[in-house]
Amino acid sequence: MSLASRLVDIHTHIYLPRYCALLRSRTSVPRILTSNRDGKPDDRLLILDHEPSGGRPVGPHYWERDEKIKFMDRHGIDLSVVSTANPWLDFLHPSEAKTLASQLNEDLEQYCADSPQLSPSLKRLYGFGLLPLVPDISITALLETIEQISKLSHLKGIIMGTKGIGKGLDDDALDPVWEALSKAGLVVFLHPHYGVDAKAWGEKDNGHVLPLALGFPFETTIATTRLILSGVFDRHPSLRLLLAHSGGALPQLSSRLASCIDHDPVVASRLAHDARWYLGKLYFDAVAYGPEELGFVSDVIARAGRFEAGASGSTGATVDRKLGSKRMMFGTDHPFFPPLKGTEKWRSVVENLEAIDEVSGWSQEEKEGVRGGNALSLFNLLL
């Protein structure tokens, strides 16, 4: 099997044992609470106060490497780029966050380095490290952690929430961080975590559906838009940002965004390019559960070049969504969205694989790229 036909999962999470131990030791959220249910120990992850359904049942697939490998084998996944799941270090004081980030980065390096070989030159597991992105952290501490990660050979990037050091990612104070990440060639995986005010979801009990299905993608959309508006991509053109959940709603709202910018005296002329141009500089996971969604995202990436400053804008010609597919890559969101009753494979995973396979206008070559080749290229694993 050639490397180009590998299946690579770039959206897959882990709660490392050291992180779980911390969560188990805590008396307020986020925490793992063990109780007894029907005579068996029952671990529940509580992220929010008033968690729906008494918290999310968690088990070894949240923390054991063997379970990750088993999951990969069951679904034909050759290689995974693993990231700590939210809420990362968000709830810690700066000194604790710094220490734990450093320890978890070492742990994740070991987790990957000791994983089975995929080929003589590749392991089956690589990772996204953590930065201690919490309020009152020093920028120096962040830069030191980037330096640490860049020396850990199995860590290929970092995962990041949307809060930054308290003021969001459009905070000018983060400029040295973007600069250092760009220089180190680390991919930034932007991932949401309950960043939308829960009042929006109303009073009805809809479980986790509204914050997960809508809130998470909105949060990614807002954070990325704020990054665009703050000029981060103009100042750091080599920054590689990978967006969770196919960029949330950003693709569908990007032309409206461009129109609103054009019509706003505060923002018009601030950016080097039309807002749609920046979408062509981003990377998108293919975790959208439908072929029409994926095809559309690839359209939006493919059309971006039309919106470079000085270009003609819309030309009327059909965009070539094959080109857009190069910036998209398969992910599972494991260990979330677990199998539904009676299915051996996880339906959420099968749906995402089928979605890639069914995108109209992508040839076999583009589909294989999205399944793995694009990720191997992004993470410099095409050895």
Next chain:
Amino acid sequence: MSLASRLVDIHTHIYLPRYCALLRSRTSVPRILTSNRDGKPDDRLLILDHEPSGGRPVGPHYWERDEKIKFMDRHGIDLSVVSTANPWLDFLHPSEAKTLASQLNEDLEQYCADSPQLSPSLKRLYGFGLLPLVPDISITALLETIEQISKLSHLKGIIMGTKGIGKGLDDDALDPVWEALSKAGLVVFLHPHYGVDAKAWGEKDNGHVLPLALGFPFETTIATTRLILSGVFDRHPSLRLLLAHSGGALPQLSSRLASCIDHDPVVASRLAHDARWYLGKLYFDAVAYGPEELGFVSDVIARAGRFEAGASGSTGATVDRKLGSKRMMFGTDHPFFPPLKGTEKWRSVVENLEAIDEVSGWSQEEKEGVRGGNALSLFNLLL
């Protein structure tokens, strides 16, 4: 010119003179504030406290019918279905809201009835009425207003925000309202109004961009999703809901929504169909400013039938986006997004017309439908 080739604008707003008089009389937002700028009277619409850029400059195109007709003539628009702009009656006490709704409905009827003829049987202007949707209003008052509107022959629907009578549109108390609207055959135009918490936009001054480009579509998406989850479309299958801004982010998040519902013990099995099915029951304006966006929305509408309960789900076959186009219709969002310097036509309008013209996979017939025929059909104006 056949009726099928008419250009019809279904997303176009008016602040009727009676409503403007109220706004001018107020000392807190929403209000119209007249001051003197460079020796000329300067009217500013202030909707929010701390309005960016000192409020939105407003003029006769916000309130005069002749200006609406001039705008229509300049852009080749034959017929408009006009609605009061946000914030409607949201800020009023129930009795005031009821009285003013009734008066404004009569005013709008007159505004339309006195408009020029388009053909022997059609005027150039039709309207969406207002319901007094404010906290503590009685359901009886709402039903009486629906009754009033249904007797005003130029009013073809109502425009509605997302707050309902205080608890959102998934409030069970509104069931008789949906029932009455369905029976009366009135189209419900769902429109957002600053319903997303402004804290999400951060501390940087980005003018109106973030609430308008992202907040408005998010609000529509949340409200529609909450309607779906509450079973409103299962209970009121003939309800005709038209979504502003092409449904916001709902199309792009609909497969994720379906997956989140499947995986949530609180919600799974509550709905009669997969979430994606309901998108095929909705109507969408074509106010998304890009051809890829519009084509995608039509894909999502066209695929909905696959997700009817008992249907096969995804079939792997390409969807026929031509079918989806039947539920989409041109709009301008006049008088917002005014012309940019040096352009005679409004760029926002031209962009939306070009977007329709450039959708890949729509033939001339579908494009004409979206430009006007679909709206004439939805509003029973194909006489």
